[in-house]
Amino acid sequence: MAIATDPPRIxxxxxxxxxxxxxxxxxxxxxxxxxxxxxxxxxxxxxxxTWALLYQSLRRTDPGSGATTFTTANFTxxxxxxxLTALWGSLRLSLLTAVISAVVGxxxxxxxxxxxxxxxxxxxxxxxxxxxxxxxxxxAFCFIAAAGxxxxxxxxxxxxxxxxxxxxxxxxxxxxxxxxxxxxxxxxLPALEGLxxxxxxxxxxxxxxxxxxxxxxxxxxxxPTLLGGFVLCFGSAFSAYATAxxxxxxxxxxxxxxIASVISGNVLAGxxxxxxxxxxxxxxxCGAMMAVYLPLRARSARWLDT
Amino acid sequence: xxxxxxxxRGVRWWRVVVLGVVAVYLFGPLLSALWFTxxxxxxxxxxxxxxxxxxxxxxxxxxxxxxxxxALTTIALEFVLLVPAMIAIHLRLPRLRPVxxxxxxxxxxxxxxxxxxxxxxVLGWGLNDQGSWLFRLDADLQNQSFPLVLPLFYTLxxxxxxxxxxxxxxxxxDLRTLVEAARGLGAPWPVVLxxxxxxxxxxxxxxxxxxxxxxxxxxxxxxxILGFTPFAVWIVQDGQGSGQLAIAVSLLSLLxxxxxxxxxxxxxGRRSAATPARSA
Numbered sequence: 001m002a003i004a005t006d007p008p009r010i011x012x013x014x015x016x017x018x019x020x021x022x023x024x025x026x027x028x029x030x031x032x033x034x035x036x037x038x039x040x041x042x043x044x045x046x047x048x049x050t051w052a053l054l055y056q057s058l059r060r061t062d063p064g065s066g067a068t069t070f071t072t073a074n075f076t077x078x079x080x081x082x083x084l085t086a087l088w089g090s091l092r093l094s095l096l097t098a099v100i101s102a103v104v105g106x107x108x109x110x111x112x113x114x115x116x117x118x119x120x121x122x123x124x125x126x127x128x129x130x131x132x133x134x135x136x137x138x139x140a141f142c143f144i145a146a147a148g149x150x151x152x153x154x155x156x157x158x159x160x161x162x163x164x165x166x167x168x169x170x171x172x173x174x175x176x177x178x179x180x181x182x183x184x185x186x187x188x189l190p191a192l193e194g195l196x197x198x199x200x201x202x203x204x205x206x207x208x209x210x211x212x213x214x215x216x217x218x219x220x221x222x223x224p225t226l227l228g229g230f231v232l233c234f235g236s237a238f239s240a241y242a243t244a245x246x247x248x249x250x251x252x253x254x255x256x257x258x259i260a261s262v263i264s265g266n267v268l269a270g271x272x273x274x275x276x277x278x279x280x281x282x283x284x285x286c287g288a289m290m291a292v293y294l295p296l297r298a299r300s301a302r303w304l305d306t
Numbered sequence: 307x308x309x310x311x312x313x314x315r316g317v318r319w320w321r322v323v324v325l326g327v328v329a330v331y332l333f334g335p336l337l338s339a340l341w342f343t344x345x346x347x348x349x350x351x352x353x354x355x356x357x358x359x360x361x362x363x364x365x366x367x368x369x370x371x372x373x374x375x376x377a378l379t380t381i382a383l384e385f386v387l388l389v390p391a392m393i394a395i396h397l398r399l400p401r402l403r404p405v406x407x408x409x410x411x412x413x414x415x416x417x418x419x420x421x422x423x424x425x426x427x428v429l430g431w432g433l434n435d436q437g438s439w440l441f442r443l444d445a446d447l448q449n450q451s452f453p454l455v456l457p458l459f460y461t462l463x464x465x466x467x468x469x470x471x472x473x474x475x476x477x478x479x480d481l482r483t484l485v486e487a488a489r490g491l492g493a494p495w496p497v498v499l500x501x502x503x504x505x506x507x508x509x510x511x512x513x514x515x516x517x518x519x520x521x522x523x524x525x526x527x528x529x530x531i532l533g534f535t536p537f538a539v540w541i542v543q544d545g546q547g548s549g550q551l552a553i554a555v556s557l558l559s560l561l562x563x564x565x566x567x568x569x570x571x572x573x574x575g576r577r578s579a580a581t582p583a584r585s586a
Binding site: 028030031032034035037038039041042045046048049050051052053056104107108111112114115122123126127129130131133134135136137138139140141142143144145146147150151152153177178181232235236238239241242245246256259260263264275276278279280282283286289290293294 | 320321324325328331332334335336338339341342343386387388390391393394395397398399402405406408409411412414415416417418419420421422423424425426427428431458459461462465467495520521524525526527530531538541542549552553555556557559560563564567568571572
């Protein structure tokens with residue numbers, strides 16, 4: 001079982017021709033009734049907080065007069081000073097770790113796809129699903145034991161990077177790939193396994209080199225999956241909070257830790273709603289990634305099914 | 307031929323190196339954590355005492371019990387919402403599948419931090435006028451010993467995982483035939499659901515439930531920002547005090563949840579691999 005990101009098999013459900021049964025209309029009503037609670041639930045519980053965010057982010061209470069007005073000041077401020085630094089820090093960290101994880105994950109997935117053992121593949125797929133999604137706080141603590149101030153491997157790492165500290169940007173760059181590499185493997189492995197041996201043979205028979213094969217056949221087929229995996233890694237790193245908070249307690253400026261500290265009241269009077277504006281900034285960035293990712297996923301799914 | 311062989315060997319070497327490096331990176335922290343918890347470098351002696359201490363640590367059992375009940379609530383809510391909807395899209399409304407898939411994707415990309423900022427605002431609204439039903443509801447949702455607000459949002463964030471497991475489960479059985487047979491014999495819908503579909507969905511339900519359990523036990527962001535102390539938040543609070551204990555608990559919880567998840571999905575994988583022809 002692939003846990004998070006195996007592509008959908010669109011159309012599998014409606015492949016069988018169906019006869020129009022009597023009473024179908026009533027049945028459809030019943031079916032809508034079965035789907036409706038889920039739709040309503042997700043609309044309410046996603047929509048209500050988002051609406052509250054949007055509303056509050058546009059309001060500001062003046063600490064002097066106590067009057068609350070609609071304003072874009074929160075947004076302006078969220079793009080300046082320490083808040084911009086935090087956003088920038090998050091983007092830099094996510095980009096760097098996503099690039100590292102995408103490259104390492106792809107190479108790993110390729111190495112696994114080449115091997116013949118079915119058990120190995122199943123084990124890797126399951127392990128990736130587990131590692132990619134179920135780390136968080138416990139994982140951060142394992143890294144503290146490994147590479148913290150009194151860690152077992154800290155001396156070894158300091159031989160390579162003399163000034164290494166786990167609670168810094170560099171430390172996070174070391175930890176984040178732990179859950180991003182498995183995510184990349186999980187996303188790309190099905191696509192790599194979908195590459196047919198016949199395609200490579202056909203390219204060879206037509207006189208193409210290995211480079212030609214990857215340039216004209218393998219590459220273009222894999223590209224949507226690779227980009228999709230990269231976007232997913234980026235998004236996952238961008239929205240990660242638990243790991244960063246446990247490792248750095250907010251000393252590395254990141255948007256997630258900054259939002260959390262603003263919500264818990266760590267802000268000047270009158271600026272309480274800055275956290276909401278930053279939340280909206282985040283949702284916009286996540287939304288943009290979603291808009292990139294969903295079409296890519298649909299594109300790669302097409303190849304995997306045939 | 308010889309060239310082919312050396313090429314193959316080259317490929318294999320490269321593969322061993324890559325997998326080796328990744329394996330060291332993945333297992334290194336776990337082994338370090340294990341060593342850190344059993345070996346005291348000042349006294350130069352081995353001891354398993356951190357693993358024994360955890361049960362008597364202040365707050366450990368309370369947080370575990372609370373998290374367990376939060377997980378059970380989440381699982382129940384998840385299945386009540388998802389099972390009928392999934393059956394409906396498999397049987398009658400395949401058109402709605404993309405909609406559900408997109409909804410199930412949102413939590414993967416949406417940051418819990420952003421959402422929880424909105425949640426804390428909404429929770430604040432209810433506290434405006436004391437004594438009203440809204441105030442009481444709000445207070446109940448934020449009950450410190452059992453914060454009902456958490457499962458409400460955990461249900462959303464578990465959706466992608468539960469969706470996948472249930473979908474895999476429904477694909478593995480011939481749902482249409484089963485339902486038509488049962489209906490043809492005069493069974494009403496509740497009976498079909500309870501005595502025909504659910505028993506056949508055991509593997510999917512089990513893996514969905516286990517995934518949910520693991521996710522809820524690992525969840526830190528929402529709970530800590532809203533100010534509750536389930537398991538993961540307790541580890542962090544406790545970790546400020548004694549180093550070894552927090553790491554022992556972390557390692558144990560990671561290994562335990564991974565072992566269970568691994569077992570469940572491996573069994574699920576074996577079962578669906580054994581019956582590939584039935585869905586065709």
